[in-house]
Ligand SMILES: NC(=O)C1=CN([C@@H]2O[C@H](COP(=O)(O)OP(=O)(O)OC[C@H]3O[C@@H](n4cnc5c(N)ncnc54)[C@H](OP(=O)(O)O)[C@@H]3O)[C@@H](O)[C@H]2O)C=CC1
């Protein structure tokens with residue numbers, strides 16, 4: 464019997480990506496899709512690319528009903544709205560992968576400081592596994608709730624954490640400069656993501672105050688054992704999908720070759736993390752769950768470059784990788 468998957472917030476971009484990927488999964492089947500605004504419509508009316516491939520009627524969210532028919536639920540809701548739904552679903556006995564940031568940080572204070580809302584399930588913040596199987600597979604395997612990582616943090620934590628743990632870089636001065644495609648901002652209409660605003664243009668945003676900065680610091684600390692002094696600046700670029708992060712660090716007498724060797728060793732058993740000799744581009748990983756990363760010597764700095772697809776390893780691909788771990792399947796199943 465296949466793993467029965469439910470998708471909450473089914474009208475958005477990550478939901479479409481998770482549905483698209485699950486169509487090719489050998490052991491899982493999407494059996495339910497919910498939304499507030501589009502109840503009663505067929506999923507292919509909302510996502511025409513699914514026509515003739517998979518169909519289901521969108522329903523409203525009734526946690527008890529969803530829990531009864533699903534072994535696992537993908538909560539593709541915005542942060543703030545997701546936590547309460549996750550709570551209801553877990554209490555009804557289904558397992559949940561939360562795409563939002565509601566359970567990622569290690570303390571309620573940190574969450575409330577950066578997200579500006581009171582957490583609706585404070586017992587579980589700081590007490591939910593972070594969904595990066597490259598580091599937390601054992602906890603993910605037994606989890607009832609998994610906090611799927613943020614897209615930008617994935618592109619920074621995977622290169623940085625092993626270098627911090629190995630003592631190869633200084634921790635007092637790290638700069639993460641990232642560029643994202645527009646799908647990272649979600650499907651709902653916003654002036655900032657209109658065609659004429661983003662086409663032929665590139666702009667920084669969230670400078671000095673983006674909520675992924677504490678997520679990067681928090682997770683590198685949890686994995687590498689040291690709190691970084693880290694500055695993060697995201698940029699919106701006129702692409703559909705993809706994230707490229709350029710990370711500037713100060714070496715501790717280490718070279719790019721030593722960084723590459725550290726990554727090779729750390730990720731030898733990780734099917735989706737690939738240290739590469741070339742400079743990675745978003746096109747090299749588009750539509751895949753892979754992360755490519757490289758390092759270059761730059762005088763008194765090392766320059767690390769990573770590329771992911773924000774909708775795949777940055778969200779829906781990572782969620783399926785987590786689901787595979789939770790259900791005892793190879794991490795690569797369906798990916
Ligand atoms: N896009 C990306 O690259 C990434 C996104 N994420 C995270 O994944 C989640 C989903 O992102 P994405 O698919 O891009 O978002 P979208 O904006 O594309 O979709 C969000 C979905 O949630 C529903 N929704 C919106 N507001 C509420 C609310 N207040 N209460 C309940 N439902 C609501 C919407 O449907 P309806 O209005 O019909 O209910 C819609 O289906 C977010 O938490 C996002 O931060 C994480 C990593 C990367």
Ligand SMILES: CC(=O)N[C@@H](CCC(=O)OP(=O)(O)O)C(=O)O
Nearest residue numbers: 562563564613614615643647648
């Ligand atoms: C381009 C763009 O707008 N990107 C989003 C990040 C999407 C994401 O991963 O954010 P979550 O932490 O909510 O999951 C942003 O900067 O807020």
